[in-house]
Amino acid sequence: MKPLLLPAALLLLAACGGATDTQPESTSTAPAAQSQSDAWPHGGMVTAANPYAVDAAAAMLARGGHAVDAAIAAHAVLGLVEPESSGLGGSVFLLVHQHGSDVPLLYDGRETAPAGAEPDMFMRDGQPLGFREAWQTGISVGVPGTVSLYKTAHDAHGRLEWSELFQPAIALAGNGFEVTPKLHNWLARLKPLIDRDVSPDTAAYFYPDGEALPVGYLRKNPQYAATLFRIAAEGPEAFYRGTIAENIVERAQRPPLSGSLTTADLAGYRTVVREAVCGAFRDGRICSAPPPSSGIAQIMIANLYEQLLDEDNPDQTDRLRAFVDAQRLAYADRDLYVADPDFADVPVAALISPAYLRSRASDRVAPGETAAAGNPAAVLEDAAASSQWTSAGISLESPGTSHLSIVDTDGNAVSLTASVGAPFGSLRWTNGFLLNNEMSDFSMSPTDRGAAVANAVEPGKRPRSSMSPTMVFADNGSLRMVTGSPGGNSIVAYIAKSILGVLDWNLNAQQAADYPNIIARGDTVRVENTDDAGQAIADALSAAGYPVSESDGENSGLHLIVVHPDRLDGAADKRREGTVRSVAPTRR
Numbered sequence: 001m002k003p004l005l006l007p008a009a010l011l012l013l014a015a016c017g018g019a020t021d022t023q024p025e026s027t028s029t030a031p032a033a034q035s036q037s038d039a040w041p042h043g044g045m046v047t048a049a050n051p052y053a054v055d056a057a058a059a060m061l062a063r064g065g066h067a068v069d070a071a072i073a074a075h076a077v078l079g080l081v082e083p084e085s086s087g088l089g090g091s092v093f094l095l096v097h098q099h100g101s102d103v104p105l106l107y108d109g110r111e112t113a114p115a116g117a118e119p120d121m122f123m124r125d126g127q128p129l130g131f132r133e134a135w136q137t138g139i140s141v142g143v144p145g146t147v148s149l150y151k152t153a154h155d156a157h158g159r160l161e162w163s164e165l166f167q168p169a170i171a172l173a174g175n176g177f178e179v180t181p182k183l184h185n186w187l188a189r190l191k192p193l194i195d196r197d198v199s200p201d202t203a204a205y206f207y208p209d210g211e212a213l214p215v216g217y218l219r220k221n222p223q224y225a226a227t228l229f230r231i232a233a234e235g236p237e238a239f240y241r242g243t244i245a246e247n248i249v250e251r252a253q254r255p256p257l258s259g260s261l262t263t264a265d266l267a268g269y270r271t272v273v274r275e276a277v278c279g280a281f282r283d284g285r286i287c288s289a290p291p292p293s294s295g296i297a298q299i300m301i302a303n304l305y306e307q308l309l310d311e312d313n314p315d316q317t318d319r320l321r322a323f324v325d326a327q328r329l330a331y332a333d334r335d336l337y338v339a340d341p342d343f344a345d346v347p348v349a350a351l352i353s354p355a356y357l358r359s360r361a362s363d364r365v366a367p368g369e370t371a372a373a374g375n376p377a378a379v380l381e382d383a384a385a386s387s388q389w390t391s392a393g394i395s396l397e398s399p400g401t402s403h404l405s406i407v408d409t410d411g412n413a414v415s416l417t418a419s420v421g422a423p424f425g426s427l428r429w430t431n432g433f434l435l436n437n438e439m440s441d442f443s444m445s446p447t448d449r450g451a452a453v454a455n456a457v458e459p460g461k462r463p464r465s466s467m468s469p470t471m472v473f474a475d476n477g478s479l480r481m482v483t484g485s486p487g488g489n490s491i492v493a494y495i496a497k498s499i500l501g502v503l504d505w506n507l508n509a510q511q512a513a514d515y516p517n518i519i520a521r522g523d524t525v526r527v528e529n530t531d532d533a534g535q536a537i538a539d540a541l542s543a544a545g546y547p548v549s550e551s552d553g554e555n556s557g558l559h560l561i562v563v564h565p566d567r568l569d570g571a572a573d574k575r576r577e578g579t580v581r582s583v584a585p586t587r588r
Contacts, residue, residue, distance in 0.1 A: 040099060040409070040410050040411030040585075041585070042407070042411070042563070042567060042568050042585070043409050043568070043582060043583050043584050043585040043586075044058075044061040044067075044070075044406070044407055044408045044409040044568075044582070044583035044585075044586075045406070045407050045561050045568045045570045045580065045581065045582050045583065046058050046061065046070060046074065046404070046405075046406050046570075046580070046581050046583070047404065047405050047406075047559040047560065047561060047570045047571065047572050047578060047579070047580040047581075048074050048078065048402075048403075048404035048405075048559055048572075048578050048579075049078065049082060049085065049402045049403070049404065049486075049557050049559065049572075049573075049576045049577060049578040050077070050078060050081050050082050050180070050577055050578060051577070051578070051579045052077050052080075052081050052168075052172060052177060053074040053075070053077040053078045053081070053082075053404065054074065054578065054579045054580070054581050055077075055168070055581075056070075056073040056074050056076070056077045056168035056169065057070035057071065057073055057074035057404070057406055058070070058581045058583050059073070059168060060073045060160060060164075060165065061406075061408050061409055061583040061586075062583055062584075062586070063160060063164075064159060064160075064409075064586050065158075065159050065160045065408070066157050066158055066159045066160075066408055066410075066412055067096070067157075067406045067407065067408040067412045067413055067414040068094070068096060068153045068154060068156075068157040068158055068412075068414055069154070069157075069158050069159060069160045069164075069165055070406050070408065070414070071094065071153075071404060071406055071414045071416045072150050072153070072154060072158075072165045072166075073165045073166070073168055073169070074404055074406070075092065075146075075150075075402075075404070075416060075418055076088075076150075076165065076166055076168070076169035076228060077168055077169045077172060078402050078404075078418070079146075079169070079224070079433060080169055080172060080173050080177060080221060080224055081172070081177045081180070081183070082180075082182070082183065082402055083183075083420075083424065083433070083434055084182075084183060084186045084187075084400060084420075084423045084424050085400055085401055085402035085418075085419070085420070085423070085486065085557075086146075086400070086401060086402045086418035086419050086420055087146070087418075087420055087425075087433045087434055088144065088146050088147055088227065088239070088433045089144045089146070089248070089420060089425060089430075089433045089434050089435040089436055090111070090144055090145075090146055090418060090419050090420035090421065090425060090434075090435075090436040090438065091109050091110045091111045091142075091144065091145045091146060091418065091419055091420075091436065091438060091465075091467075092107070092109040092145065092146050092149045092150075092416060092417070092418040093106065093107070093108060093109065093110065093289050093293055093416070093417050093418075093465070093467045093468075093469050094106070094107040094109065094149060094153055094414065094415075094416045094469065095107075095276060095287070095288070095289060095414065095415040095416070095469040095470070095471060095484075096153065096156075096157060096412070096413070096414055097287075097412060097413040097414075097471055097479060097482075098157070098412055099410055099411035099412050099413075099479075100411075102477060103275050103276055103278060103287065104275075104276040104278075104287050104471055105156075105273055105274070105275065105276065106273070106274045106275070106276050106289050106290060106293075106469075107149050107152060107153045107271055107272075107273055108145075108149075108271060108272040108273070108274055108289075108292070108293075108462070109145030109146055109148060109149025109152075109271050110145055110292060110293075110438075110462040110463070110465060111142030111143055111144060111145055111436055111438045111439070111462065111463065112142060112143045112145070112265075112269060112460055112461065112462055113142060113143075113439060113442070113457055113458060113459055113460060113461050113462075113463070114142070114143060114259065114260045114261045114262065114265045114459065115260070115262070115264070115265055115459045115460065116260025116261075116262070116459065117139075117260060117439070117457050117458070117459050117461075118457065119446035119456050119457045119458065120445075120446055120457075121139050121457060122134055122139065122439075122440070122442075122444040122445070122457070123444070123445060123446075128444035128445045129444060131422075131440070132193075134257075134437070134440050134444070135422055135426070135427075135437055135440070136194075136195050136198050136199065136256075136426055136427050136428070136437075137256055137257035137259070137426070137437075138251075138252050138253055138254055138255070138256070138257055138258040138259030138261070138426075138428075139257045139258070139259045139260070139439060140257075140259070140421070140426050140436075140437035140438075140439045140440050141251075141252040141259045141261055141426050141428065141435045141436060141437065141438075141439065142261075142436055142438045142439045142463070143261065143265045143266060143269050144248070144266075144269075144435070144436060145269060145271060146418065147231060147236045147239040147240070148236050148240070148269050148270065148271045149271045150165075150231075150236070151235060151236045151271075152271040152273065153271075156273075157412070162232065162235070163232040163233065165232075166228045166229075166231065166232040167232075169224075169225075169228055170225045170228045170229055170232070173220065173221040173222065173224040173225035173228065173432070174220065174222065174225045175220070176218035176219055176220040177218070177219055178216050178217070178218060178219075179213045179214065179215055179216060179217040179218075179219055180215065180577050181215050181577070182576065182577050183213065184212055184213060184214060184215045186423055186424070187206050187207070187212035187213060188212045190206075190212075190423070190424065191207065191211075191212055194427060195427070198254065198255075198256065198427070198428070199427045199428055199429060201429045201430075202424075202427050202428070202429040202434070205221070205429065221432050222432070223431050223432030224431075224432030224433060225432070226431070226432070227239075227244060227431045227432050227433065230244070239266075240266045240267055240269060241263070241266070241267055244430075244431050245263050245266045245267070246263060247430040247431055248261070248266060248430055248431075248435065249261050249262060249263055249266070250430075251428040251429070251430045251435055252428065252435060254428070274290050275290070276288060276289065276290065276295070276471075277289070277290040277295050277296055277299070277348055277352070278299075279296075279299030279303070279352040280303075280354070281299065281302045281303060281306075281472075281503075282306070282503070283474065283475045284472060284473050284474045284475050284480060285472070285473045285475075286298050286299050286302055286470065286471075286472050286473075286499065287470065287471050287472075287473065288468050288469065288470040288471075289417075289465075289467065289468050289469055289470070290341070290348060291338050291339060291340065291341045291346045291348065291464070292338065292339060292340040292341065292462045292463065292464050292465055293338075293464075293465045293466070293467055293468055294334050294338055294464070294465065294466045294467075294468050294491070294492055295468040295469075295470060296334070296338070296348055296351055296352055297330045297331065297333075297334045297468065297492045297496070298468060298470050298492070298495055298496060298499065299352045300326070300329070300330040300333065300334075300351065300352060300357060300360075301323075301326045301327055301330045301492070301496040301500075302326075302496065302499060302500065302503075303352075303354070303357045304322075304325070304326035304329055304330060304357055304360060304361055305322045305323055305326040305500060305504075307357060307358060307360075307361035308321070308322035308325055308326055308361055308364060309322045316540070317540050317543075317544060319504075319505070320518070320537060320540055320541060320544075321367075321541075321544055323496075323497075323500065323518060323520075324518065324520040324525055324541065324546065325364050325365075325371075325520070326496075327492070327493055327496065327518075327519070327520035327521065328365070328371040328520050328521070328522075329360055329361075329363060329364070329371050329374070330492070331371075331492065331520070331521040331522070332371045332372055332373045332374070333351055333360075333373050333374055334492065335373070335521075336373040336454070337351065337373070337454060338454070338455070338464050339454035339455040339461075339464050340455075340461045340462040340463075340464070342461070342462075343458055343461045344454040344455075346454070347376050347377070350376035350377065350380055350382065351376055353376070353380065355379065355380060356374070356376045356379050356380060359374075359379040360374045360379070366545070367541075367544055367545035367546040367547075368523075368545055368546070368547060370522070370523050400419055400420050400421050400422045400423040400424065400425060400486075401417060401418065401419035401420075401467060401486030401487065401488070401491070401557070402417070402418055402419070402486050402557060403415075403416065403417045403418075403469070403484040403485050403486055403557055403558070403559050404416050404484075404559055405482040405483065405484060405559045405560055405561050405570075406482075406561075407479070407482060407561050407563070407568060408583075409583060409584075409585050409586040410586075411479065413471060413479055413482050413561075414482075415469030415470060415471055415482050415483065415484045416469060416484070417467040417468070417469045417484045417485075417486065417491075418467075419436070419438065419465075419467060419486070420434055420435075420436045420437070420438070421436045421437040421438040421440065421441065422437050422440075425437050425438075438463055439457070439463065441455075441463035441464060441465060442455055442456065442457045442461075442463045442464070443455045443456050443457070466487075466488060466489050466490075466491040466492055467484075467486075467491060468484065468491060468492065468495055469484040470482075470483050470484055470495055470499070471483070472499060472503070478563070479563050480562070480563050481499070481502060481503075481560065481561070481562050481563065482560060482561045483495055483498045483499065483558065483559075483560035483561075484558070484559065484560075485498070485556050485557055485558045485559075485573070486555065486556070486557045487554070487555045487556050487557065488555070489521060490517070490519045490521075490526075490554065490555070490556070492521075493517065493518060493519040493520065493521070494517060494519075494554075494556040494558055495558070497512070497515060497517060497518065497558075498512045498513065498558050498560050501515050502560075502562055508562070508569055508571075509560050509561065509562045509569040509570055509571035510569075510570075510571040510572075512558070512560065512571065513556075513558040513559075513560060513571040513572070513573045513574070514571075514573075514574060515533070516528040516529070516530070516531070516533050516534035516537055517551075517554040517556055518537060518541075519554075523547060524547045524548070524549045525541055525546045525547065525548050525549070526548075526549045526550075526551050527541065527548055527549070527550055527551065528551050528552075528553065528554045529550040529551065529552065530552060530553060534550075535550075538550050553575070554575060555575070556573055556575055557573045557575065557576040557578070558571065558573040559571065559572055559573060559578055568582065570582075
């Protein structure tokens with residue numbers, strides 16, 4: 001396969017299984033396959049959005065820890081040094097591959113709606129609230145799932161002591177971390193928008209002298225250290241019951257638009273363990289996060305792309321058009337059908353079936369037209385694939401998210417995506433961390449054009465998410481790739497770019513991350529044009545008739561690892577502040 005090239009010598013362009021509830025306590029080519037029976041020869045690798053987090057994860061791997069141990073340690077650090085993106089007050093989706101196993105497991109630590117949540121709670125005078133109106137409100141706060149997920153995954157996979165996982169973050173919170181340009185820039189943008197009457201403690205922490213924390217400032221967070229110390233000593237009980245839980249509830253119940261969150265909601269939170277959703281692609285499989293997340297879109301885009309390349313020798317424009325149109329079709333289906341599977345029937349198996357995807361490719365519309373959702377039940381002539389949903393609804397999914405990928409020294413792998421919703425979540429602060437505003441990921445209106453929507457608010461329900469930690473496997477089951485990204489609704493497009501970049505466009509891991517982002521959800525195609533490569537893509541798509549919106553920067557944070565026969569190839573998205581680190585093999 002030839003690389004995806006564009007003119008002007010551009011540099012870079014040369015079935016979902018059952019779920020169980022768990023208590024909170026308890027020059028590059030596509031990578032070659034390895035025999036699943038082989039011992040893992042590569043050592044480990046970590047890539048995440050901040051060097052402090054990478055250091056913490058690498059330390060756990062060097063001690064013989066599982067990839068899950070390293071992921072928890074890394075994310076606990078990210079909650080401190082990158083609070084705009086994720087933290088203890090938000091959610092996590094954790095995809096875990098055990099070397100030699102068949103189907104990865106997805107640990108679902110998504111927020112849940114409080115018992116008092118109502119379908120129309122984001123409606124005022126018959127109209128849905130806008131983002132600014134819903135953002136810093138109590139009703140935007142869902143029950144956080146991060147700490148519960150930590151424990152559930154550690155109980156299943158961890159090798160190191162639970163308390164050991166939090167020591168890097170505790171030490172860093174006590175001794176201080178240096179404020180990065182990303183955090184400073186977000187704070188500077190936020191300053192005119194923050195409601196200091198609602199969030200005085202948030203303002204005091206991030207604007208100690210009335211100005212955004214400057215780059216290089218040594219910021220200590222003793223409250224965060226104390227919270228983690230209790231979690232390390234007492235487990236999730238310290239978070240979901242008692243003083244911390246009471247403080248969370250008090251913050252969520254503050255005006256404006258006070259939330260209904262209670263201590264009973266917190267005490268009742270459960271992580272859900274699900275089989276990954278997996279689908280064939282070429283000589284292997286793509287496995288990703290099932291509903292309420294959007295991993296089915298990765299399987300759909302890759303296979304629709306293949307179907308839409310209907311020429312024996314497609315040129316660069318053919319490939320770009322196939323990628324754009326595959327996204328448009330997959331997004332339309334995702335937006336209509338995906339929701340919490342405990343509350344809405346999601347026809348997962350039908351949507352990713354080869355027969356449906358072959359038919360779906362024929363729904364390709366002209367560049368200036370709008371792609372509608374497909375009907376898998378009609379295509380497959382299978383009533384079991386039918387759905388009651390006819391309208392997609394409107395959600396305000398925002399890019400306050402982070403992603404990390406890890407392979408440990410035994411070949412176990414983790415793809416973790418975590419979020420607090422919008423940057424800095426709801427901006428409501430307690431015990432050293434911020435609370436999420438993920439309830440705005442539900443449809444703001446329970447109906448759309450008079451029809452009920454799958455992603456409407458219901459008590460106990462998990463809002464739909466674009467977070468899609470993903471892995472790719474060879475036909476013999478061996479690991480080929482670990483990937484994922486933040487970026488709100490654009491996550492789907494970012495990850496798909498990384499997969500096709502490595503498997504079809506002959507890019508190495510870093511080139512795939514660096515490649516200009518192309519997002520095709522709805523009528524307009526957004527193209528990142530910060531370099532000549534992006535501008536060439538925008539020009540090519542415009543010439544092909546697509547309505548193109550040129551973007552001077554995207555919010556991706558792709559962190560991926562590609563497995564080759566002789567090495568691991570990692571990438572950290574230069575749009576963020578991450579690094580990649582290799583860890584030498586551990587002798588046992």
